[in-house]
Amino acid sequence: MASTTTPIPRALETVAPLMAPGHTFESISRDITDVVLERPMPRAWFACLGIGVTLLGMLGASTAYLFWEGLGLWGINNPVGWGFAIVNLVWWIGIGHAGTLISAILLLFNQDWRTAINRSAEAMTLFAVMCAGIFPLLHVGRPWAIFFILPYPNTMALWPQFRSPLLWDVFAISTYFTVSLLFWFTGLVPDLATLRDRSKGISRYFYGIFALGWRGSAKHWFRYEAAYLLLGGMSAPLVVSVHTIVSFDFAVSVIPGWHTTIFPPYFVAGAIYSGFAMVLTILIPVRVLFNMEDFITKRHLDNMAKVMLATGLVVFYGYMTELFYAWYSGNDYERFMMANRIGGPYAWAYWCLLFCNALSPQFLWIKWVRTNTIPLFILTIIVNIGMWLERYVIVVTSLTRDFLPSSWGTYAGTIFDWMAYVGSMGLFITMMCLFIRFLPMITIFEVRIQQDQLNRNEIR
Amino acid sequence: MAQIFNESANTLVRAGLAGAVIALTVLGGLGTALYRSPITTQVGFSKAQPIPFSHQRHVGGNGIDCRYCHTSVENASSAGIPPTETCMTCHSQILSDQAMFTPLQESWKNDQPLEWTRIYDLPEFAYFNHSVHVAKGVGCTTCHGEIDEMRLTRKVPTLHMAWCLQCHRNPEKFLRPLDKVFDVDWTPPSDQIEQGLQFVAERHIDTAVLDNCSICHR
Numbered sequence: 001m002a003s004t005t006t007p008i009p010r011a012l013e014t015v016a017p018l019m020a021p022g023h024t025f026e027s028i029s030r031d032i033t034d035v036v037l038e039r040p041m042p043r044a045w046f047a048c049l050g051i052g053v054t055l056l057g058m059l060g061a062s063t064a065y066l067f068w069e070g071l072g073l074w075g076i077n078n079p080v081g082w083g084f085a086i087v088n089l090v091w092w093i094g095i096g097h098a099g100t101l102i103s104a105i106l107l108l109f110n111q112d113w114r115t116a117i118n119r120s121a122e123a124m125t126l127f128a129v130m131c132a133g134i135f136p137l138l139h140v141g142r143p144w145a146i147f148f149i150l151p152y153p154n155t156m157a158l159w160p161q162f163r164s165p166l167l168w169d170v171f172a173i174s175t176y177f178t179v180s181l182l183f184w185f186t187g188l189v190p191d192l193a194t195l196r197d198r199s200k201g202i203s204r205y206f207y208g209i210f211a212l213g214w215r216g217s218a219k220h221w222f223r224y225e226a227a228y229l230l231l232g233g234m235s236a237p238l239v240v241s242v243h244t245i246v247s248f249d250f251a252v253s254v255i256p257g258w259h260t261t262i263f264p265p266y267f268v269a270g271a272i273y274s275g276f277a278m279v280l281t282i283l284i285p286v287r288v289l290f291n292m293e294d295f296i297t298k299r300h301l302d303n304m305a306k307v308m309l310a311t312g313l314v315v316f317y318g319y320m321t322e323l324f325y326a327w328y329s330g331n332d333y334e335r336f337m338m339a340n341r342i343g344g345p346y347a348w349a350y351w352c353l354l355f356c357n358a359l360s361p362q363f364l365w366i367k368w369v370r371t372n373t374i375p376l377f378i379l380t381i382i383v384n385i386g387m388w389l390e391r392y393v394i395v396v397t398s399l400t401r402d403f404l405p406s407s408w409g410t411y412a413g414t415i416f417d418w419m420a421y422v423g424s425m426g427l428f429i430t431m432m433c434l435f436i437r438f439l440p441m442i443t444i445f446e447v448r449i450q451q452d453q454l455n456r457n458e459i460r
Numbered sequence: 461m462a463q464i465f466n467e468s469a470n471t472l473v474r475a476g477l478a479g480a481v482i483a484l485t486v487l488g489g490l491g492t493a494l495y496r497s498p499i500t501t502q503v504g505f506s507k508a509q510p511i512p513f514s515h516q517r518h519v520g521g522n523g524i525d526c527r528y529c530h531t532s533v534e535n536a537s538s539a540g541i542p543p544t545e546t547c548m549t550c551h552s553q554i555l556s557d558q559a560m561f562t563p564l565q566e567s568w569k570n571d572q573p574l575e576w577t578r579i580y581d582l583p584e585f586a587y588f589n590h591s592v593h594v595a596k597g598v599g600c601t602t603c604h605g606e607i608d609e610m611r612l613t614r615k616v617p618t619l620h621m622a623w624c625l626q627c628h629r630n631p632e633k634f635l636r637p638l639d640k641v642f643d644v645d646w647t648p649p650s651d652q653i654e655q656g657l658q659f660v661a662e663r664h665i666d667t668a669v670l671d672n673c674s675i676c677h678r
């Protein structure tokens with residue numbers, strides 16, 4: 001950061017400020033830590049937690065019954081061996097991507113507006129990856145044998161199939177979770193120390209242990225900065241690699257509609273798209289409920305909406321490319337696959353997804369939509385539904401209509417599929433609620449640095 | 461701001477973290493070792509039987525052929541446990557008054573089979589057929605060890621899948637001439653590999669499919 005004051009570029013003068021004026025270092029720390037330490041939780045928080053725990057209970061109950069009774073409870077069949085479980089896995093993993101993009105890529109690109117949203121976005125990433133992890137565990141049917149997927153020396157003289165993208169997936173996702181957790185925790189340490197110092201009673205010890213003895217010495221800050229930047233560098237490739245490998249689950253196979261080279265970039269863009277939609281879905285109500293509009297301003301909403309628009313356009317391009325190459329390939333199976341998507345038994349899902357993912361984000365060209373919470377919130381919900389439908393269309397249309405008409409079939413999720421899916425949202429909501437209750441949802445010290453920069457007119 | 465932890469907290473946390481890593485490593489190592497040890501695999505253990513039957517006496521001493529008792533070994537998946545009648549071909553005359561033969565006499569009198577305890581207990585999900593192994597030249601002692609020297613029958617291999625696969629992946633290391641299958645004294649010649657490869661070819665053993673999952677897990 002330049003030490004001398006540089007003039008603000010003209011283009012920036014018209015945008016909303018990064019932060020509400022009039023804050024001091026003390027008021028920043030107080031406003032953010034009070035949510036955790038002082039203020040009673042708003043009623044809406046209890047309502048959310050209630051809904052979350054109820055849905056989580058439903059997930060637990062349906063999972064227990066699933067283990068008892070077996071996978072026949074789900075709608076999966078021959079030929080559709082991948083149903084909701086894979087759709088949900090890809091959907092949740094995709095949602096996680098926004099956190100890593102915000103925390104790592106925006107960090108490396110010096111984007112100041114990440115400051116107020118990175119903590120909650122990273123928390124969302126972790127919880128989304130947890131939700132994603134449920135589904136392969138359930139889908140293998142014998143969850144107690146899931147460790148077979150790990151390469152460990154065993155008495156069977158067997159290794160997992162290293163040529164299978166499903167195994168790459170295991171490594172990609174577990175690496176992703178580990179690095180994201182470390183990154184998130186490292187960023188939390190100085191704030192945990194703040195909480196330790198401001199809290200009373202037993203919670204001091206809880207925060208104190210995890211603050212790792214942080215005293216805020218120059219040496220601490222020096223090491224922190226180095227570690228954080230290194231972790232940022234490690235996370236940045238993960239933004240691209242994780243969903244690329246998830247897309248390989250499909251693209252490495254030979255099924256029409258899956259075996260295509262557009263999948264990795266199209267999946268990564270879709271992941272970031274849905275991730276930003278989910279961040280907005282969470283932050284729009286949270287910033288109002290906990291009076292965080294001072295820190296999470298319209299500028300943030302605007303910027304996130306712009307990222308959604310950009311990635312949404314890439315996704316749209318992906319849909320168009322699929323259409324074009326199905327025709328241009330001259331391959332009968334590809335052409336049939338596309339005709340079946342457009343007019344087959346699952347055409348409703350395809351058209352819904354085009355509406356949700358291709359048409360509706362076009363409203364984001366309008367600044368009024370980007371900076372008004374109600375339309376933006378509705379739009380993010382639509383995009384989340386659209387991204388789920390996208391995976392549903394990819395999984396179901398291709399599997400129900402493969403090369404041999406004799407092996408065609410139909411698929412529909414059962415009540416237990418829905419219970420697992422909606423139940424996983426319960427886990428997500430519960431974790432999000434607990435996060436907001438016990439940890440600072442905004443990075444206190446980074447906002448204080450930002451305040452300092454604002455004071456010096458280095459940023460706006 | 462007052463300190464809430466004293467200096468020893470640092471040491472405690474470090475020791476705790478290191479201890480956790482060490483504990484996990486040790487536990488993992490112990491578990492792995494225990495899983496492979498004879499305590500779990502029962503290798504080298506005999507089991508209590510109604511009569512302390514000695515293969516050493518019958519095979520090593522008397523030179524009785526394996527098939528005299530295990531009659532179905534060449535034709536069926538199970539080698540066959542002999543019925544009381546087979547025992548009685550000799551023991552109606554020999555040593556029939558000995559106390560240890562009481563269960564045999566009881567069995568004969570009441571027309572009830574003797575209940576031997578299985579030593580080679582394969583899990584249900586593994587399909588195994590004795591006859592194909594015998595027909596392709598896997599000798600008895602290759603799996604059952606020096607049976608002619610066992611006073612009490614004991615388990616020799618672990619029956620781990622890795623043990624099955626060492627032959628299924630490289631059958632040439634173990635195959636014998638067909639007339640030596642029941643020979644308890646056979647030892648591999650110096651050119652076993654060349655001979656073995658020849659046997660593999662002659663006997664149409666398709667090594668490409670021999671370690672397919674469905675060969676044993678049907």
